[in-house]
Amino acid sequence: MHAKTTIYAARRIVTMNPRQPEATHVAVRDGRVLAVGDAGCADGWGGGDIDTRFADRVLLPGFVEGHSHLIAGSIWRFVYAGFHRRMAPDGTIWEGLGDTAAVLDRLASAERGLAPDQFLIGWGFDPIFLTGARLSCRDLDRVSATRPIAVMHSNFHMVTVNSAALALAQYGRGTSVEGVGKDEDGAPTGEIRGMAAMFPILRRLGVDFRAMTRGEDALLPFAETARRCGVTTASDLLNELTLDEAARLRAVADRPDYPVRLYVALSAHTSPPRDIADLAVALAPRSSAKLRLGAVKIVVDGSVQAFSAQLRWPGYYRVPDHAVWNMAPERLGEAVDTLNARGVQMQIHTNGDLATEVALDALDAALARCARPGHRHTLQHCQIPDRAQFQRMGRLGIAANLFANHVHVFGDVHRTLTLGPDRAQRLASCRTALESGVRLAIHSDAPVTPMGPLFAMWCAVNRLTASGFRLNPAESLTVDEALHAVTLGAAWTLGMEGEVGSIETGKRADFAVLDEDPRAVDPLALKDIRVRGTVLDGVSFADA
Amino acid sequence: MATRTVPVTVVGGYLGAGKTTLVNHLLRHAEGRRLVVMVNDFGDTPIDAALIAARDGDTLALSNGCICCSMGGDLVAAFDTAIRLAQRADALVIEASGVAEPDRIADFARAEPDLALDSIVVLADARSHARHAADPLVGATLRRQVAAADLLLLNKTDLVEPAARDALARDLATAAPRATLVATRHAAVPLDLVFGDGPGSAFACTTAVTPPADHEAQFDRWSGTGHVFADHAALERALARLPDGVHRLKGFAHLADDDSWWTVQVVAGRIDLAPCTAPPALAAEASVFVAIWPRGMVAREALDAALRADAS
Numbered sequence: 001m002h003a004k005t006t007i008y009a010a011r012r013i014v015t016m017n018p019r020q021p022e023a024t025h026v027a028v029r030d031g032r033v034l035a036v037g038d039a040g041c042a043d044g045w046g047g048g049d050i051d052t053r054f055a056d057r058v059l060l061p062g063f064v065e066g067h068s069h070l071i072a073g074s075i076w077r078f079v080y081a082g083f084h085r086r087m088a089p090d091g092t093i094w095e096g097l098g099d100t101a102a103v104l105d106r107l108a109s110a111e112r113g114l115a116p117d118q119f120l121i122g123w124g125f126d127p128i129f130l131t132g133a134r135l136s137c138r139d140l141d142r143v144s145a146t147r148p149i150a151v152m153h154s155n156f157h158m159v160t161v162n163s164a165a166l167a168l169a170q171y172g173r174g175t176s177v178e179g180v181g182k183d184e185d186g187a188p189t190g191e192i193r194g195m196a197a198m199f200p201i202l203r204r205l206g207v208d209f210r211a212m213t214r215g216e217d218a219l220l221p222f223a224e225t226a227r228r229c230g231v232t233t234a235s236d237l238l239n240e241l242t243l244d245e246a247a248r249l250r251a252v253a254d255r256p257d258y259p260v261r262l263y264v265a266l267s268a269h270t271s272p273p274r275d276i277a278d279l280a281v282a283l284a285p286r287s288s289a290k291l292r293l294g295a296v297k298i299v300v301d302g303s304v305q306a307f308s309a310q311l312r313w314p315g316y317y318r319v320p321d322h323a324v325w326n327m328a329p330e331r332l333g334e335a336v337d338t339l340n341a342r343g344v345q346m347q348i349h350t351n352g353d354l355a356t357e358v359a360l361d362a363l364d365a366a367l368a369r370c371a372r373p374g375h376r377h378t379l380q381h382c383q384i385p386d387r388a389q390f391q392r393m394g395r396l397g398i399a400a401n402l403f404a405n406h407v408h409v410f411g412d413v414h415r416t417l418t419l420g421p422d423r424a425q426r427l428a429s430c431r432t433a434l435e436s437g438v439r440l441a442i443h444s445d446a447p448v449t450p451m452g453p454l455f456a457m458w459c460a461v462n463r464l465t466a467s468g469f470r471l472n473p474a475e476s477l478t479v480d481e482a483l484h485a486v487t488l489g490a491a492w493t494l495g496m497e498g499e500v501g502s503i504e505t506g507k508r509a510d511f512a513v514l515d516e517d518p519r520a521v522d523p524l525a526l527k528d529i530r531v532r533g534t535v536l537d538g539v540s541f542a543d544a
Numbered sequence: 545m546a547t548r549t550v551p552v553t554v555v556g557g558y559l560g561a562g563k564t565t566l567v568n569h570l571l572r573h574a575e576g577r578r579l580v581v582m583v584n585d586f587g588d589t590p591i592d593a594a595l596i597a598a599r600d601g602d603t604l605a606l607s608n609g610c611i612c613c614s615m616g617g618d619l620v621a622a623f624d625t626a627i628r629l630a631q632r633a634d635a636l637v638i639e640a641s642g643v644a645e646p647d648r649i650a651d652f653a654r655a656e657p658d659l660a661l662d663s664i665v666v667l668a669d670a671r672s673h674a675r676h677a678a679d680p681l682v683g684a685t686l687r688r689q690v691a692a693a694d695l696l697l698l699n700k701t702d703l704v705e706p707a708a709r710d711a712l713a714r715d716l717a718t719a720a721p722r723a724t725l726v727a728t729r730h731a732a733v734p735l736d737l738v739f740g741d742g743p744g745s746a747f748a749c750t751t752a753v754t755p756p757a758d759h760e761a762q763f764d765r766w767s768g769t770g771h772v773f774a775d776h777a778a779l780e781r782a783l784a785r786l787p788d789g790v791h792r793l794k795g796f797a798h799l800a801d802d803d804s805w806w807t808v809q810v811v812a813g814r815i816d817l818a819p820c821t822a823p824p825a826l827a828a829e830a831s832v833f834v835a836i837w838p839r840g841m842v843a844r845e846a847l848d849a850a851l852r853a854d855a856s
Binding site: 169170177178179180194195196197199200202203208209210240269270271272275310323324325326327328329330331354358 | 558559585586614616618619620621623624641642643645648649651652654655656657681682684685
């Protein structure tokens, strides 16, 4: 007596298995791929029920998002006010807003639907893309003079608020707090920059980012966000996990109807390295097929667009240097050494090339003391390393998860303001990474940019900035390479390439359901391929 | 939302400078002050076991009424917790990480209406500060830490030669011109140098408590009364005239023109004035001040004269 076998028929199946790149049928049993080929591929296993629901679709391995955050789902409880078109977890398309008037219109219509005691909170706003006068307190007062309004910027480091919100924080003409913007007459503009100055407002509006990463209210919309862009394995790269919190996560993730596999990395910033290592080692065996635990995330520096990344000479181009270390270099060395010695995988955020250098020094020393082939330590973002740094990564077996979406979203800013034309060329230099023998993934850092592996592929292949400038096309990936980066490549950075990332016998039956084969469309149309959802463990979560 | 404004002390300085030692010193000599201390993480804070009464997740309750909480990774959540805890406390002490900029953490206290920045205390390790300040990776961070200080503790001075200590002290005085510079061993300083305790409270010398005499001998204290200020501008002029080196001056000032009372807090040249009701314990119309500074930095007569100049 065999378990039930389902044979999905598709217009085409792109397997990412180089020995059998394409097929038309995939047989699934026990949530895994049993056989790949034609309609008879499972005959020797006793055959199965042919399922033709995907007969007009193209199946790919479920995409792997190697760098995102759980808040990407729950952030949608606020009103989207961004420049780029985005899809909410419920499938609603929110058009991008091109000027201040459009932002105010959207806020006004949201405001009409609120109860009298509710606050109006927006997110995703990015004034650098907008034409016309900058959004101000006075503009927002026209939406409501009495209801506190706060519009968070896409970087989460700024917020623009109305007078009622300023009053909550007791900000006025007499305020001299770093980050509270003032106009020429000394009145607050409504723009509040930096966590310290934002804190009194966010606190009084009840915005709690940590709470927004916990519970079903966060996990369910996150999974929907992933499912709608074809992602079947998604990461949460920075979680202040405890054993109890891990158990709560798993209770949700393990449900058969929960449509995504989660990889959750423990924050290294809450305890000394030895305690973090103990916790990571204790978390690892609490993993399940749907929840992968045991890795640690370390944040070394800030970000280039906030001028807080650690850059090597010649430093920032036309903006002030606000570089920060989130972990002291000498403490980083200790943490990396301790975690590596305990066999804990590290996901290390470095944006600037100086941060990358310091991280590589730490990894080099740790691996010399305790060699761990297959360690899977990965640099995240890793924005502008030079070839020598990539070659060093290749030598040490360190993977790169590059921020391809950044080329599009911030490429112009980096070229003209933060980095200058020379180092902007190195943004997400995927080809140099591959040439240097570095395992490569590309990512969204959602909600910073929208989750969408097809969009990330479009960015890595075309390298078009928001203004339409082609930023160093010599670093472009081919479509096949980009597909690898969002499937097997990303799976490798999570240590999951034996389970997911390709459609082959023995692997989990995780598929992305698309209208088109990405290899067969104009590369400029990659981001426009329609995603119909996913199959996870052989169960369809695709739209009808 | 809270109704009480909690004074905040930020403790900064590079790894190994003695931040944790200072925090422990403050907790051990709290002497009735109920402190809430936000530390980076408990692992690095060897709080005397005898002092710990109870532990609940991210919070340690100490037997002397003080509370320790962990900053964890999320500064916003940690501040929220600390503010709630500090509602029943006298002061909030925040131990910054070794690479944090204390001025940026102080911004939370400056911005949040329920908090008020008291002062920024920065420690420098007498043995290694010069080397770290010249380090290409962390030098800029150290220099910004030092520049933000109200009180700069040159710590571990028992471990270096006097000549090296003095040379470093000169460099630090240039790097932090506004700060009061004090040489320490084991970060031992009188608590009234660190805490304002509100303008109405007396300095610790008057209550005859610890710290030990050899540290005590490093400081001069002064109290004075009878100063008269014609109006707000006269008070501001008087405070602006205070001699350099007065680390703290606090008290109540009475203005003659409108018979109003003001609390006065001066920390390392930073002046805070706030209107208040007449302090009940004081005779009518008599301003009263207390001050503290490192021994020999200030002449008592000069301080008194600065506050009286308008009247003469």
